[in-house]
Amino acid sequence: MRKSFPNDRSIPDITPRRSRPHTRRKSAVIGLMLLIMMFTILMGIGLAQAFEPQKWQSLQRFDPASAATAANPPANLIAAETGTADIGTIEGTIDPVPANLQLGQELYLENCASCHIAIPPAVMPTQTWQVLIQDPQHYGVVIDPLRDPNRRIVWNYLKAYSRPTSDDEKTPYRMQDSRYFKALHPRVNLPKKVNLGSCVTCHPGVNQFNFRQLTPEAEKNAG
Numbered sequence: 397m398r399k400s401f402p403n404d405r406s407i408p409d410i411t412p413r414r415s416r417p418h419t420r421r422k423s424a425v426i427g428l429m430l431l432i433m434m435f436t437i438l439m440g441i442g443l444a445q446a447f448e449p450q451k452w453q454s455l456q457r458f459d460p461a462s463a464a465t466a467a468n469p470p471a472n473l474i475a476a477e478t479g480t481a482d483i484g485t486i487e488g489t490i491d492p493v494p495a496n497l498q499l500g501q502e503l504y505l506e507n508c509a510s511c512h513i514a515i516p517p518a519v520m521p522t523q524t525w526q527v528l529i530q531d532p533q534h535y536g537v538v539i540d541p542l543r544d545p546n547r548r549i550v551w552n553y554l555k556a557y558s559r560p561t562s563d564d565e566k567t568p569y570r571m572q573d574s575r576y577f578k579a580l581h582p583r584v585n586l587p588k589k590v591n592l593g594s595c596v597t598c599h600p601g602v603n604q605f606n607f608r609q610l611t612p613e614a615e616k617n618a619g
Contacts, residue, residue, distance in 0.1 A: 490606045493553075500553025503546050505605060513592040513602050517557035519577045523567045525554040535569075583617060 493501050508514040517525060528534070529550055530541050542550055559576060561567055568574040572590045587594070598614035599607050 497553045500549045503550050513595055517554045520574050521561040522558045523561055
């Protein structure tokens with residue numbers, strides 16, 4: 397028989413409950429794994445943005461008319477806009493080229509001057525260059541056209557130093573058909589058919605990509 401006491405009350409059970417260390421450890425491990433996964437994903441995204449190579453687009457996506465504002469800037473204008481510290485000349489050439497276009501000129505000369513005289517980009521319209529640098533049919537000769545990223549680098553150089561044709565103008569592929577070629581020779585009696593070999597007649601420095609040097613006879617006529 398239970399012995400009663402004055403003011404007898406139920407005594408609460410203050411015995412601590414048994415904890416479940418295994419369950420708590422499992423939850424902690426899962427939480428840690430989720431944090432690691434999130435950190436790894438964020439790091440991967442950051443590294444991808446920092447080191448992913450630039451994706452070169454096809455030249456076909458470019459509108460040649462957009463090159464109008466960057467067409468053939470004179471050397472003094474380039475110097476004023478970029479500063480003399482950004483201007484350099486490639487060995488063997490005479491005209492200064494901005495630092496960001498020097499590699500384009502170098503690749504252009506490397507790929508074109510090795511087979512024939514490399515003409516200044518200003519001689520032909522932008523649309524002509526756009527086709528020439530990616531067409532394997534090169535004036536009756538099958539060639540391996542430039543591929544990205546070299547093609548893109550050369551294209552930036554050619555686009556900067558050439559002008560687009562008018563909307564109603566047919567794209568020329570021969571120098572004698574290019575109005576820009578004719579504009580560069582305002583007082584020269586050009587033959588009906590002009591070829592690359594005839595350039596050296598007036599420009600003895602063409603092999604050094606120097607079209608400013610003229611023979612005495614050509615200089616006399618130009619004056």
